[in-house]
Ligand SMILES: Nc1ncnc2c1ncn2[C@@H]1O[C@H](COP(=O)(O)OP(=O)(O)OP(=O)(O)O)[C@@H](O)[C@H]1O
């Protein structure tokens with residue numbers, strides 16, 4: 001008798017290679033390689049302005065990368081948002097983008113437009129075809145609302161939801177396109193610790209449904225608890241990639257993002273000079289090498305409208 005052992009096969013879901021994005025003289029993302037495999041939750045961290053959202057915009061076709069290519073399950077993606085979504089990549093935005101005057105359920109239904117033959121405009125204008133598509137999609141949308149715990153608020157206007165619920169609704173809307181890869185840009189920004197824990201569980205559950213996840217976040221406890229792998233961007237470049245343990249302990253990451261400088265780290269020399277001068281003058285140092293790591297929940301920065 002032969003015994004067969006089946007080992008789960010890991011496939012590369014996302015393969016971004018040599019991605020560079022320049023805006024005039026500014027290189028926001030420089031030659032970044034990143035893969036996400038099936039079954040993985042990968043974290044993307046880095047100081048404010050490091051290029052994390054710009055990288056997401058390159059992955060999702062909102063920006064056409066100056067250089068590099070993005071493949072999803074072995075196929076190079078055209079840099080067009082609707083084709084990227086159709087291929088199987090969905091995302092949420094750093095600054096919540098819901099249709100505030102539509103209901104919670106309608107927002108999820110709009111997210112299904114790539115999986116129905118009715119288009120986005122049909123959904124937004126509520127044309128007759130949309131109502132038919134709505135009938136067939138409603139069940140799936142309600143399932144998703146149940147999954148994120150908002151089923152009792154299906155008829156509420158999105159704008160009336162508490163902030164944490166709006167972030168969850170964005171996730172449900174993204175899931176409505178039946179993605180194989182979900183990109184989350186600061187999903188817990190502005191959340192209290194309890195809401196953050198619930199979101200963490202939600203992301204594990206999404207992964208368990210076979211959807212790979214790439215997540216940007218400034219909350220390091222959340223990232224290191226959640227992710228299988230973490231990559232750190234600094235000034236547009238991938239500084240380090242590894243397990244949460246490796247990245248947490250990496251002196252370059254500590255110096256550039258998490259705190260405390262070390263010799264040779266970016267900015268460490270200047271900090272050392274200032275500290276030495278202040279020590280000489282007898283004043284305490286107020287300088288820190290790490291850039292602001294506070295989530296920018298009020299940010300109105302450009303996320304890729306073209
Ligand atoms: N459309 C654009 N035109 C010009 N510069 C841009 C554009 N989008 C982003 N940038 C610049 O690219 C750099 C990276 O910005 P990005 O928003 O990607 O950073 P981030 O890592 O997401 O930061 P945060 O943590 O604050 O969200 C910044 O200097 C930003 O000003």
Ligand SMILES: [Mg+2]
Pocket residue numbers: 052053054094
């Ligand atoms: Mg950002």
